[in-house]
Amino acid sequence: MREISLHILDIVQNSLAAGAANVVISIKEDLNEDILELIIEDNGCGMDEEKLKKVLDPFYTTRTTRKVGLGLSMLQANAEACGGELTIDSVPNKGTVVKAVFQHSHIDRVPLGDMVATLIALVAGYPEVDFLYSHSVDKKDFAFSTKEIRDVLEDASLDHPEVLSWLKDYLSERENQLQLGN
Secondary structure (H helix, E strand, O other): OOOHHHHHHHHHHHHHHOOOOEEEEEEEEEOOOOEEEEEEEEOOOOOOHHHHHHOOOOOOOOOOOOOOOHHHHHHHHHHHHOOOEEEEEEEOOOEEEEEEEEEOOOOOOOOOOOHHHHHHHHHHHOOOOEEEEEEEEOOEEEEEEHHHHHHHHOOOOOOOHHHHHHHHHHHHHHHHHHHOOO
């Protein structure tokens, strides 16, 4: 995949297919340490040891719509090509944590991509899911929670066009503020 945001979309879709109602997406960019760290944590059905051993095999998938499962193996390849690594921890009936670390300045590191579009797609497609997103760049950080927004909105659904438009503007503004000066 050409952007980390597309990897995030793919992994979160796996989380949702595994029954997750809560998904935490965390991005940490530490320019001094030259690290970009991505963590996706869910409360889905999790995986047993046997499935966990197979999950990075590109020819293994639990999906019935295709015979390959390239998402995690491609993320692993992208991380390792940049001096990083991918780790997956999972507990049956508890959930899964996927962590990818990249050398931030590595010439082969794919760009982060359009996180705003990724988040809007997830919220629009799964308005009932609680997404917690955080992004930090050095000492600047930003976090947002769909649960908090849902609590404020009361009766309006997160997938309402006006809510999505506001959310897109809000996320764009906050992501742009993170990048200022970097």
